Structures are given as structure tokens and as C-alpha cells.
Amino acid sequence: MQNLLQELTGLLSLDDRLVSEGRLMKNKVVELALNLDPLLIRHLLKSESMKSHFFSDVDGIFVFDKIKFQKFVSNKKFLPDSFTSYKNKIGLTSESEYLTDSQEVVLSWPYKDCVLEGGQDREDSVRTEIFWNETLAPDQIDRLLSPKALANFRYLGKKYGEYVEEVSAESHLLIKGNNLLSLHTLVKNYEGKVRLIYIDPPYNTNNDSFQYNDSFSHSTWLTFMRSRLEVAKKLLAPNGVIAMSIDQNEAFYLKVLGDEVFGRANFISAVTVQNNPKGRVMDRHFATSHEYILFYSKARLAEELSVRKTAEQLKKDYTEQDEDGSFRTLELRNTHREFGKHNRENLFYPIYVNPADSTVSLEKSKEYHIKVEPIWDDGFEGCWTWGTTKVELEGDLLLGRQVKGQWKIYRKSYATSDDGEAVSRKLKTIWLAKEFHTEKGQKAVDQLVGKGRFRSPKPVEMIKTIVDLATKQDSNDIVMDFFAGSGTTGQAVLELNAADSGNRVCILCEQLDYIETTTSTRLQKVAEPLGQSIIYCELAVANQAFVDAIEAAATIEDLAKIWADMQEKAFLSYRVNPRAIDESRDEFANLSLADQKRFLVEVLDKNMLYVPASEIDDQAYAIPEADKAVNKKFFG
Structure with a gap:
């Protein structure tokens, strides 16, 4: 087999499409094989051993066995890097099987809490974090996405410092934690009740943003978005609307995804917003000065979307x-x-x-x-x-x-209807208002939390327009944003309620640490003078605490201490044998800092990143009694 591996490596290396930075790309090899790429097949037919191993002779015609070839290429012995070799040695990687054979499915990074920062619409937005991917069986996914316990409740705004006894249907919420898991946690209480979802997701402005080769960059981003949009659809009310800000890098892919998730018949419109009238002068060919907002409804709307005239x-x-x-x-x-x-x-x-x-x-x-x-x-x-x-x-x-x-x-x-309501007007599909420029959003955040704390937030007036478009002031409509960023949506809802005596409820989810400094600070300063309050809480962490520590580690020595702590306190994957890892400490030491981090995250049980709500009474999690009481009221 070793000779066959070496010969195949040599043949594939002749194809420039399969080589990046001097290394063969497994994913690309498999992709071309499954697509019966003519050039790849011609390369293989040059070798008699490849013919006999991967082709069947049917009356003088060679038929390519792409499944057999895929299994061979996907084998852990083919093109192992130092990281894969180490995993193979300590037994963390199971024998090579295809997902269709093993009845498993791929769930890509739903638990990665350093997802790109919100508002990725600038040249310096690329981050260096690795996006981990794992294969999980269906029952593991069910457990991963089960509701999580909430913890660390506190008020922002008028009731700041008061004790939180209950999260009611009228409570504004700001939740820290992985947004996919937060959404699944909210389904029990809010399924079919959310009138408007607004999101400003990461824009995937660079093909390396998701650490995949170019052939997979868009599909990776879309898988990331799809898992969130599918649960978002569950949360939307029958007359619910979702509005998604996006730039031209992914707008057209997101349109196709939106058609699939929400239904093409429920596409409302694509609005063009001039957010930078000067244009980005560093762009090639054209100085980009706009972005889009895609509007979908959950079902065909009985009433037209419109805004009240000022x-x-x-x-x-x-x-x-x-x-x-x-x-x-x-x-x-x-x-x-x-x-x-x-x-x-x-x-x-x-x-x-x-x-x-x-x-x-x-x-x-x-x-x-x-x-x-x-x-x-x-x-x-x-x-x-x-x-x-x-x-x-x-x-x-x-x-x-x-x-x-x-x-x-x-x-x-x-100017007013018979019941005293101000007349409404339809909005055009091109928004040119100065209040919608990015610099307006930046100024608002800088004034509240200080300069340099958050870049390129959405303008408050633009979000107010979207909220006014899709909600009614006196109907307790719920507005949700699960890429909350600096909290613009929360500020828009609070200010709109104050202006028209509305009863809208906002629910915000954010997973990056700036929620504790920028987002919370902004909403505290907005809510307090308006006499309103927001409940802040977090998904109760278990293994996620170790993920955060691993990501923050600066040296290999730091990681060694974390590993020692993990063996004592963490929930490790069932595939992990700590003794085998310690016996291979020399090989582990030869891995790069990034690969050591990657490995330690992989050995954690991803189902236990956060505390399951159903296990809140387990003393191992040390959930305070006060938090337990709030959870039990919230989950019923």
C-alpha cells in the first residue's frame, strides 16, 4: 500500500490545481474525483497500478470507481501532516469511513466562539483564529443543540443593581454565548413569536476568512449561515420578517440560501444602502459605496410593509x-x-x-x-x-x-387614519439618507463607549427604519438580533419605544467578549435615561471555559498547565485516552502552538461546552440557587 500511496502522491502533484504552497489539497482531490474530472482521470490512467486499483475493465472500457478512490484518498495514511500523524498515534482519529457509510453528519463549527467580529466590511477585518470542524453523530448533534442553562443574570438600565427574579415575555434580553446554541435555547419560549429578526453577520470578505481552500470558502460560510437561519425561521412568527445586511462578496450566495430556507416566494426585496458615499478607494476597479439588506418573510404577508411618515x-x-x-x-x-x-x-x-x-x-x-x-x-x-x-x-x-x-x-x-394612526409610506429600494452612512453609526458608538472600541457599526437610524417597517408600536412585537455586535439593534428598539410609547421587546445574542465592555456599556447608557431595563445573562459555561483559556494562551507552557487542569475538571471526548497523550508528550511538544491549541480543543466534548438546562441541578456545575430559580421559571 505504501508504494501505491507514494505513486498516487507523485501523479497528483503533476496537477497544479491540486497543489497549494507546495502541498497537495485532499479536499480538492476528492472534489474533482467525485465530479469525474477528465484531467484527473487521465492522470490516473497513466499508471497501470492505478488502473488496476481504481478502475474496472468493462468490455475494454475503463470505469472509474470514484467511491473506492475517495476512501483511499481520505485514509488517514494519505498525506498526513504532523498534526494528523499525532492524532493517529494517540488514537483520537477513528478509522477512515465516509460520512454516508458511518451515518454521521458534519456540523461545522457551531461551537466556535471566536467567530469573525460583526460588521466585517473592511480590509483589515481578517482574523487569525482557526475554525475547527468535527464530525458528529446525529444523537450528538441533538445533545449539542439542546437548551442550555442561563447564568449571571443582571439588569442593565433603570434597574441596574437590582436582583433579577424572572425573565418574562416583556423582558428585553442580552445573552452572551455561542449564537447558534443561544437560538436553540430560545426556541422553547419564543418559537413562532418573533416579528422581526435583523442580522449583520460576518461578511466573509476574504477567501481565507474561514481557513479553507478557495473551492470551499463560500460553501463554508453558507453552512455557517444556514445552521443559524434554519433555527431563526422556527423563531419567526407567521407574519415574521428577517432582514440581513450583507455586502457584494456574499449577497448573491445569501440570496440563494435565503430562497432555500425561507422559500423563493417569500423573498420581499433587496434594498441597496449607500453606506460610504466616498467609496472604498482601495478597492480594485470600482470604489464600493454600498451594501445590501435582503428581506424575507416566513410566509406570504397579508399586509404591506411600510413606515409611518415623520x-x-x-x-x-x-x-x-x-x-x-x-x-x-x-x-x-x-x-x-x-x-x-x-x-x-x-x-x-x-x-x-x-x-x-x-x-x-x-x-x-x-x-x-x-x-x-x-x-x-x-x-x-x-x-x-x-x-x-x-x-x-x-x-x-x-x-x-x-x-x-x-x-x-x-x-x-x-395625514391620519380614522383610528388616529399616522399615514404610512412605502420605502424605495435604494436608501441614500445621510443618517444611514457608516460614519453616523461609528459616531454614535464612539460617543457612548469611547473611540476605538468597535469599528463600523450599523447606524441607529437605519435599524430604526427597519424596526418601524416590520413592527407595530402597541403589539409587544419581538425584535431579535443574534449578531448583536455593539448593540445597535437594542438601542434602536429602546429609542423607538420611547419615541412612540411602543411595547416592542428586543432579544440580542452576542458571543464575543466585547459584549461585556462595549455592548453592555452602550445599552446601559441608552436604557437608563429612557427609564427602560435589559436583562443580561450568559449561557452557563462548562467546557467553553477551557476553549476560552486555550484561545487566550500565549505560550506552550500555558497550554501544558491548561491540559493538566483539563484532565482534572474538563469533560473530555469519549475517544480520548489521557495516558496515550501523556506518553506521546514529545511528539505533542513538536507541534506548533496553533496545532497544540487545535488539538486541545478537539479532545473536549463539544456537547458539554455549556451546561444543559436539563442538568441544572447537577452539583458538578455549581449553578447558584438564584440562577436555578430563574431558569426553572424561564423554561417552565
Whole structure:
């Protein structure tokens, strides 16, 4: 077998597509084999040993056995690096089996808490963390995604310093912890109840962001997003809407993913936002000055999305006044020339005006003697927008006016509806408002938490617009953001509630450590003067504490101390034999610091990163009694 391995390595090395930085890429080899790549097959047919091993002779025609070839290439003995060789030696890697053979599925980095920082839309955003991937059996995934216990409850805002006794349906929440696991934890209480989800996910601006070769960079990012969007869909109410900010690097891939998860028929619109009017001058060819927001609904919406007009807009647009309030006039004639008497004959009829008081009637009389028809100035026979039945019912909203010697019919449009609600307007799909520029969002954060604490946050006014678009002020609508970043969505909801006496509830999830400094500080400073409060809590950590320590370790000596602590306190994978690891300490010492970190994370049981809510009473987790009480009320 060794000779076959060496010969195959030599043959594959002749194909430049399979070589990166002097090394063969296993993933690419498998990908081309499964796609029956002609050039790869020609390389293999050059060797008699490859022919006899991976091809079947059927009446003189060589048929490639791609499954057998895939098994061979995926074998742990093919192209092992020092890290893989070490894992093989201590027995952490099981014998080579395909996922379809072993009935296992790949769940990629749902537990990785150093996921790219939110707002990855700048050139210096690439981070150096490794993204770990593992193969988990279905029952392991079920356990991994089971609800987690919550801990370290405290109030931000008005009730700062008070004791948290309960998380109610009206409570604003800020949760620290892996966002995928946070979402699954929230499903029990909030499934089918969230009116709006807004997210600003990592943008995957560089192909190396997810530590894969180029062929897998987009699929890796999309798998990361899909696992979160699928549970987000469960959380959305039947009339729920999700809005996703994204730039052009992944916008079109995300559109395809969104169509698959939410249904193509439930795609609402792609809005273009001018976020940097000067453009990014370092970009090639074009200076990018925009990004997108993709809107989807969970099901077909019965009502249109719209925003209420501001006081300034109402004053500008509704300049006339009568006993019923401020109004503006709109011409009753259909202004679209494709509609007219030729295809809307029932909407072509005369309306009669009383010139003394401008009132109208469908019947000609002594008072109502001015005949008006929907005819254009050039003689084209158009049509009205209302039929005769509606004119009979709501004729008091119509009036006749003489314009440049010609009589026309207008209808009154009031600034408020019959129930006192301000009129709404549809938004256009290109947003150019200065308040939506990134620099506005940056200024807001800098003023609250200090400069340099968080870069490129979304503008508050833009998020307010999205919240206003999809929610009602008096209906306890829930707004969620599971890439909370600096907390812009939370600030938008709190300020909008204060402005219109709304009852919206915000639920925010963030997994990076700046939640304790930037996000919490910002929301504390926003909520307190508004007289509102937010409950801060965390997914109760178990093995995640060791993951954090491993990531923070600066030296190999630090990792040695962590490993000693792990053997005593951590939940290790069932595949791990600590004695075998210690017996191979010399080989372990020869690994790079990054590979040592990677290995120590792999030996942890990923199901035990956080404390399962069902095991909250287990004394091993040392959950305080007060936190247990809140959890039991929350989970019922």
C-alpha cells in the first residue's frame, strides 16, 4: 500500500490545481474525483497500478470507481501532516469511513466562539483564529443543540443593581454565548413569536476568512449561515420578517440560501444602502459605496410593509385643512397610460361637479352640471382609479377643481387614519439618507463607549427604519438580533419605544467578549435615561471555559498547565485516552502552538461546552440557587 500511496502522491502533484504552497489539497482531490474530472482521470490512467486499483475493465472500457478512490484518498495514511500523524498515534482519529457509510453528519463549527467580529466590511477585518470542524453523530448533534442553562443574570438600565427574579415575555434580553446554541435555547419560549429578526453577520470578505481552500470558502460560510437561519425561521412568527445586511462578496450566495430556507416566494426585496458615499478607494476597479439588506418573510404577508411618515414629512405633504384634519389631494384619474377606456371601460364614466362648493355627484342636476371625464390633455381616454360604487360610498372625499381652465377630480388623503394612526409610506429600494452612512453609526458608538472600541457599526437610524417597517408600536412585537455586535439593534428598539410609547421587546445574542465592555456599556447608557431595563445573562459555561483559556494562551507552557487542569475538571471526548497523550508528550511538544491549541480543543466534548438546562441541578456545575430559580421559571 505504501508504494501505491507514494505513486498516487507523485501523479497528483503533476496537477497544479491540486497543489497549494507546495502541498497537495485532499479536499480538492476528492472534489474533482467525485465530479469525474477528465484531467484527473487521465492522470490516473497513466499508471497501470492505478488502473488496476481504481478502475474496472468493462468490455475494454475503463470505469472509474470514484467511491473506492475517495476512501483511499481520505485514509488517514494519505498525506498526513504532523498534526494528523499525532492524532493517529494517540488514537483520537477513528478509522477512515465516509460520512454516508458511518451515518454521521458534519456540523461545522457551531461551537466556535471566536467567530469573525460583526460588521466585517473592511480590509483589515481578517482574523487569525482557526475554525475547527468535527464530525458528529446525529444523537450528538441533538445533545449539542439542546437548551442550555442561563447564568449571571443582571439588569442593565433603570434597574441596574437590582436582583433579577424572572425573565418574562416583556423582558428585553442580552445573552452572551455561542449564537447558534443561544437560538436553540430560545426556541422553547419564543418559537413562532418573533416579528422581526435583523442580522449583520460576518461578511466573509476574504477567501481565507474561514481557513479553507478557495473551492470551499463560500460553501463554508453558507453552512455557517444556514445552521443559524434554519433555527431563526422556527423563531419567526407567521407574519415574521428577517432582514440581513450583507455586502457584494456574499449577497448573491445569501440570496440563494435565503430562497432555500425561507422559500423563493417569500423573498420581499433587496434594498441597496449607500453606506460610504466616498467609496472604498482601495478597492480594485470600482470604489464600493454600498451594501445590501435582503428581506424575507416566513410566509406570504397579508399586509404591506411600510413606515409611518415623520412629523416633518406630514407638515410638508399635508398642507390643506378641513374639519377632519390635515390632508393633501391626489388626482382621481389613473395616471398610468396603459389603463384607459380601451381596457377599463367600467372605470370610464362622468362625474359632475357643483362649482359653488366643489362637491361632486354621479348624477347630473342643476347644481351638479359640470361634467368631468378622465380624459388626458391630449385627448387620450383614460379611466378613474375608483369605480362608481366607491364614489357613492366615499364621495365626500372627492372634490372638483379647475386647473388651467380644465376641471379635474381630486380625492382627499388625510395625514391620519380614522383610528388616529399616522399615514404610512412605502420605502424605495435604494436608501441614500445621510443618517444611514457608516460614519453616523461609528459616531454614535464612539460617543457612548469611547473611540476605538468597535469599528463600523450599523447606524441607529437605519435599524430604526427597519424596526418601524416590520413592527407595530402597541403589539409587544419581538425584535431579535443574534449578531448583536455593539448593540445597535437594542438601542434602536429602546429609542423607538420611547419615541412612540411602543411595547416592542428586543432579544440580542452576542458571543464575543466585547459584549461585556462595549455592548453592555452602550445599552446601559441608552436604557437608563429612557427609564427602560435589559436583562443580561450568559449561557452557563462548562467546557467553553477551557476553549476560552486555550484561545487566550500565549505560550506552550500555558497550554501544558491548561491540559493538566483539563484532565482534572474538563469533560473530555469519549475517544480520548489521557495516558496515550501523556506518553506521546514529545511528539505533542513538536507541534506548533496553533496545532497544540487545535488539538486541545478537539479532545473536549463539544456537547458539554455549556451546561444543559436539563442538568441544572447537577452539583458538578455549581449553578447558584438564584440562577436555578430563574431558569426553572424561564423554561417552565
